[in-house]
Amino acid sequence: MIKLSNFPIKTLKTRPQISDNISTSILLQAWFIRQTMAGVYNYTTLGLKVLRNIENIVREEMDNYWSSEILMSWLSPMDIWEKTWRADIDEYFKVPTYGDKNYRLNPTHEEIVTPLMTEFINSYKDSWASVYQIQTKYRNEKRAKSWLLRGREFIMKDAYSFHITDEEFVEYYEWMKKVYMKIFERLELLDDTYITLADGWVFxxxxxxxxxxxxxxxxxEIYICDSCWTSHNKEVVDLENWFECTKCKxxxxxxxxxxxxxxxxxxxxKFTKPFWMKMLDANNKEQDVIMGCYGIGVSRLMWVIAEYNMKDKWIAWPESVAPADYYIIVIWEENIEKAEDFAKKLESKWKTVILDDRMWKKVGFGQKAGDCELFWIPRRIVISPKTLEQWGFEFTKRWEKSEIVNF
Ligand SMILES: [Zn+2]
Incomplete structure (x- = not known):
């Protein structure tokens, strides 16, 4: 359980003016995040809970669909980037080391994962191999903003799959779209999410x-077809000839x-060739390997969920990512033990609990209740002499009437 007495949490009465983005300001006000510099953030206890909840939904769905989690290195030598002609991209951080050598702080991992997987992949029987990781990435942004959207440092889930034929690749790719929609559903973003056709870049x-x-x-800006709902990024719309849906015209x-x-x-x-990754087909002939990559901006997602669920003064987190299931407010020091016991009981049922046991700094009921709202914890429990007189606690589910429930 999170005990607020152990963490010097000091929510602010008003939104700080550091960011021009309101949802980021609320995250700062509620002590979820703190900025180191533009585009670089620290996650404090409750913000980290939200981030981990998002991460775990992503992780569970990837695991469910046969992708294996790995963790790749943060640093890499320059020469592997030369193999794919990506050594001199300005947005990639170079890290000087001894002599005139440079390392890279990895902005993406195709150059790491391909040689790594080459060691394991031999034949068509290894087709459909898929790995993913959830890791911090670095990008040398010229204009990082004071909010979570455009970061110099951000957390991503990146997955890579390897296939012997185009058909197998397409099958996996379409499958991955469904996995992603499942993740969106659990994050309660599905209603306003569009799979959007975008530029394939150099790949x-x-x-x-x-x-x-x-x-x-x-x-x-996305262009959504009125007839078949196919969505197009502005960059692929031929604006001179007006919009025409690529699917249904x-x-x-x-x-x-x-x-x-x-x-x-x-x-x-694009990556398997420079690293000599091959698969033997059923006739023992060497074939090129077709690769796909599948990214999810995990820290960006935290901001998108915040922005999407922003109410007047709060961020109304969906239950699946809220920092905890229960918020217990204790009135009077002698009741702490009772509250702790009750929190443990909830935890034994796999519920997560924040125990507001801040007694020593004159944190009154009003502030505790206010913080519970600001953190947007869906269920509140108050244990006080008054409720104990009735052998119970006061239980309030968000937007519903309070009631006394017996222990
Ligand atoms: Zn259409």
């Missing part, structure tokens, strides 16, 4: 797919502002 002639959440302050559409939370890319053989 492929094909489109890549972005998962865009409609948000008024989103940084992208319909011209009627609406334009929405949206924020990208993840993307999936067909990488074809």
């Amino acid at each position: 492929t002639e094909k489109y890549s797919h972005e998962f865009q959440v409609v948000l008024p302050i989103g940084e992208d 319909n011209k009627d559409h609406r334009i929405e502002k949206a924020s990208e939370v993840w993307n999936i890319f067909p990488l074809e053989t």
Whole structure:
């Protein structure tokens, strides 16, 4: 359990003016995050809980669908980036070391995962091999913002899959779209999420797919077909010839502002060829390996969920990511033991608990109740002399009437 007496939590009465973004200001006000510099954040106890809850939903769904978790290195030598002609990209942090050598702080992991997996992958029987990691990534952003969206340092889930034929790759790729939609459903973002066709960049002639959440302050513009709901990133819409849906050729559409939370890319053989990754087919012939990559911006997702669920003064976290299931307020020092016992009972039923046992600094009931609201904990319990007189505690589910429940 989280005991607030053990953590010097000091929620602010008003929103700090550090950020021009309201949901980030609320996260700062509630002590979920603290900024080191623009685009670089620390997560304090409750913010970390939210982040871990998001991470775990992603992890569970990836594990369910046969991708294996690994953890790759943060640093890498320059020469592996030279193999794929990506050594001199400005957005990649170079780390000087002894002599005139440089390392890279990895902004992405294709150059690490491909040689790593080459060791394991031999034949068509290894097709569908898929690994993922959840890790901090670094990007040398010129204009990092004072909110979580555009970071120099951010947490990502990146997955990579390897296939012997295009058909197998396409099957896996379509499957991964479904896994991602399942994750969106659990994060309660599904209603406003669009799989959006986007530029394939240098990797492929094909489109890549972005998962865009409609948000008024989103940084992208998406064009949604009125007829088949296919969504297109502005960058792939031929604006000179008006909009025409790439799927059904319909011209009627609406334009929405949206924020990208993840993307999936067909990488074809762009990385497997330079690293000599091959698979033997059923006739024992060497074949090129087709690769796909599947990203999710985990820290960005925290911000998108915050922005999406922002109410007047709070962020109304969905239950699946809220910092805890229960918030217990204790009145009077002699009742702490009783409250702790009750918290343990809840934990034995796999519930998470914040125990507000701040007694010594004159933190009154009003502030405790206010903090419970600001953190947006769905269930509140008050244990006080008054409730104990009735052999119970006061239980309040958000938006419902309080009631006394016996222990
Ligand atoms: Zn259409």
